[in-house]
Amino acid sequence: MPAETFYDDDADLGLIQARKVAVVGYGSQGHAHALSLRDSGVDVRIGLPEGSKSRAKAEEEGLRVVTPAEAAAEADLISIQAPDTVQRTVYANDIEPNLKPGDALFFSHGFNVRYGYITPPQGVDLVLVAPKGPGHLVRRQFVDGKGVPNLVAVEQDASGNALALGLAYSKGIGGTRAGTIKTTFTEETETDLFGEQAVLCGGTSHLIQAGFETLVEAGYQPEIAYFEVLHELKLIVDLIYEGGIARQRYSCSDTAEYGDLTRGPRVVTEQTKAEMKKILGEIQDGSFAKEWVAEDENGRPNFTALRTRGQEHPIEEVGSRLRGLMSWVDRPITETA
Ligand SMILES: NC(=O)C1=CN([C@@H]2O[C@H](COP(=O)(O)OP(=O)(O)OC[C@H]3O[C@@H](n4cnc5c(N)ncnc54)[C@H](OP(=O)(O)O)[C@@H]3O)[C@@H](O)[C@H]2O)C=CC1
Ligand SMILES: CC[C@](O)(C(C)=O)C(=O)O
Ligand SMILES: [Mg+2]
Ligand SMILES: [Mg+2]
Numbered sequence: 429m430p431a432e433t434f435y436d437d438d439a440d441l442g443l444i445q446a447r448k449v450a451v452v453g454y455g456s457q458g459h460a461h462a463l464s465l466r467d468s469g470v471d472v473r474i475g476l477p478e479g480s481k482s483r484a485k486a487e488e489e490g491l492r493v494v495t496p497a498e499a500a501a502e503a504d505l506i507s508i509q510a511p512d513t514v515q516r517t518v519y520a521n522d523i524e525p526n527l528k529p530g531d532a533l534f535f536s537h538g539f540n541v542r543y544g545y546i547t548p549p550q551g552v553d554l555v556l557v558a559p560k561g562p563g564h565l566v567r568r569q570f571v572d573g574k575g576v577p578n579l580v581a582v583e584q585d586a587s588g589n590a591l592a593l594g595l596a597y598s599k600g601i602g603g604t605r606a607g608t609i610k611t612t613f614t615e616e617t618e619t620d621l622f623g624e625q626a627v628l629c630g631g632t633s634h635l636i637q638a639g640f641e642t643l644v645e646a647g648y649q650p651e652i653a654y655f656e657v658l659h660e661l662k663l664i665v666d667l668i669y670e671g672g673i674a675r676q677r678y679s680c681s682d683t684a685e686y687g688d689l690t691r692g693p694r695v696v697t698e699q700t701k702a703e704m705k706k707i708l709g710e711i712q713d714g715s716f717a718k719e720w721v722a723e724d725e726n727g728r729p730n731f732t733a734l735r736t737r738g739q740e741h742p743i744e745e746v747g748s749r750l751r752g753l754m755s756w757v758d759r760p761i762t763e764t765a
Contacts, residue, residue: 432610434439434580434595439604441594443589447532450503452496452518456480456563457536458509459602464570468479468600469683472523475506475522476501495498500526505593507534511733513724516545527552529586532593537620538613542582543717555594558616559603579605579611621711633738635695636661640743650746658756696711 444465452475453460457756458483467471475496475541476485486493500506500523510518519540527533529551540546548554559566569576578601580594587593589609598608624630640655644650667676677685710716723731738744751758 431701433728434598434608434610436599436603436604439595439599439608440592441468441596441599443593444505444600445596446473447471447505448503448592449473449500450496450501450506451625452476452506452508452523453508453510453514454480454486454491454493454707455511457566458482459485459489460559460563460567460570461507461509461536462486463489463567464601465597467492467570470600473499473503481546484629485588487558496522497526504528504530505532505534505597507536507597509536512537512539513721515540519546524548532587532590534594534597535613538581538583538617539621539717541613542617542665543714545721547747548584550584551586552584553586553590553593554582555590556581556583556611557594557598557601557603557618558611559601566601569606573605574606575602577606578608579606581611581613581616583613614668618708618711620702621716622708625711625716632661637741637743650742652741654750657748658743684687 445468447470449457449465449467449470449472449535451472452546454462454474454476460473462472462474472491474493475498476483476486476493477495484494494502496510497517506523506527508519510517510651514537523533527549532553532555534555534557535541536556538556538558541556549573556579557577558581559576561569561580565577578598580591580592580598580603585591595604595608598604629673636658640650640653643653643656663677664680667679671678681689707716710719723729749758
C-alpha cells in the first residue's frame with residue numbers, strides 16, 4: 429500500500445493561522461519554520477534565552493523575541509526547535525510548567541519523545557512535522573515557491589484534530605507543496621537517524637574523504653581529486669534527484685556505468701550492509717541515543733575531537749580555495765533564504 433501522502437489541497441492553513449505559535453530556538457530549522465509561518469500569515473513569536481546569540485538574527489527579521497518560558501505561556505502551539513540535546517531541559521524548565529490543556533506541542537524530529545526524555549501531559553496534542561532536508565534549504569525552497577517534503581505524525585491527539593493541525597503547519601512551511609507523508613514518531617526517529625548516519629552524512633562524507641585520500645596518496649593533484657570526488661558529486665546527485673539512478677546512468681558514459689556496476693559493489697560490500705544493520709540496531713535498541721546523551725552530558729570530548737579532525741582534513745583547504753574562485757558555488761547559508 430502506498431504511503432499516505434498529503435498535498436496543499438489536503439491542508440487548511442486557517443487552522444494554524446488561528447493559533448498563537450511559539451518557535452523555541454532559531455537555528456537551522458527554527459528560523460526556517462518561523463519565517464515561513466510568518467510569511468504564511470501565522471502569528472509567530474520566538475522563544476530564546478536572554479543572551480542567546482540568535483536573538484539579534486530573529487529581531488533583524490522583525491520577529492518578536494521573548495524567553496522560552498514567556499513564549500510557551502503566551503502561545504497555544506509550541507514548536508520545539510532547540511537542539512535535541514537541549515530539548516529535555518528547555519521542556520522541563522520552561523515549557524511544561526506553561527502547558528495548558530488544548531495546547532499543541534510540535535517537534536521536527538522525534539528523538540526526545542521516542543527515547544522517553546520528554547513525555548507531555550494528556551490534554552496536549554503531540555505532533556511531529558519533520559522536514560526531510562536541512563533547515564536553510566527548507567527556507568530557501570519556500571522562498572523560491574517550492575518545498576521540502578515533510579513527514580507528519582501524531583503521538584497524542586487530545587483535540588481530535590491534531591493531524592489536520594500538523595498538515596496546516598506543514599503547509600505553512602512549504603511541506604505540502606512537495607508532499608507530506610504520514611508516519612509515527614518511532615518511524616521518523618529511527619529512519620532519520622539511520623539516514624544521516626549511514627548514507628546522507630556519515631556514509632557520504634567518509635566516502636568522499638576516502639576517495640580523496642586514495643587519489644592524493646597515489647600522487648595525483650589535490651585539486652583534481654577535489655573536483656573528481658566532491659564537486660562533481662553534486663552534479664551526479666542532481667541527476668539522481670531529478671530522475672533516479674537510471675537517469676544518472678543514462679547521462680554518464682557506458683564506461684562509467686560499467687565501472688559503477690562492477691566496482692561499486694566492491695566499495696559498498698556485504699560487510700558494509702552488515703554494518704548498516706548493526707547501526708540500525710543501535711538506533712532501534714536506544715544505545716545510540718544513550719551514547720549521544722552521555723557524550724553531551726560529559727562535555728562532548730569525543731565529538732569535539734572528531735569535529736576538529738574533520739575540519740583539519742586536507743580536502744577542506746583545497747575545497748575552500750577552489751570554491752572561492754566560483755562565486756556561484758559558495759552561496760552563503762543566510763538566515764533568510
Ligand atoms: N538541522 C536540520 O536541518 C534538521 C534538524 N531537525 C531537528 O530540528 C531540531 C532543531 O535542530 P537544528 O535546527 O539543527 O538546531 P540548531 O542547532 O541549528 O539551532 C539551535 C537553536 O536553538 C537555540 N537554543 C539553544 N539553547 C536553547 C534553549 N535553552 N532554549 C531555546 N533555544 C535554545 C540556539 O540559540 P543560540 O544561537 O543562542 O545557540 C539556536 O537558535 C532538532 O530536533 C533536529 O533534530 C530536523 C530536520 C533537519
Ligand atoms: C540529514 C541530517 C538531518 O537529519 C536532516 C538535515 O534532515 C539533520 O538532523 O540535520
Ligand atoms: Mg533528517
Ligand atoms: Mg536528523
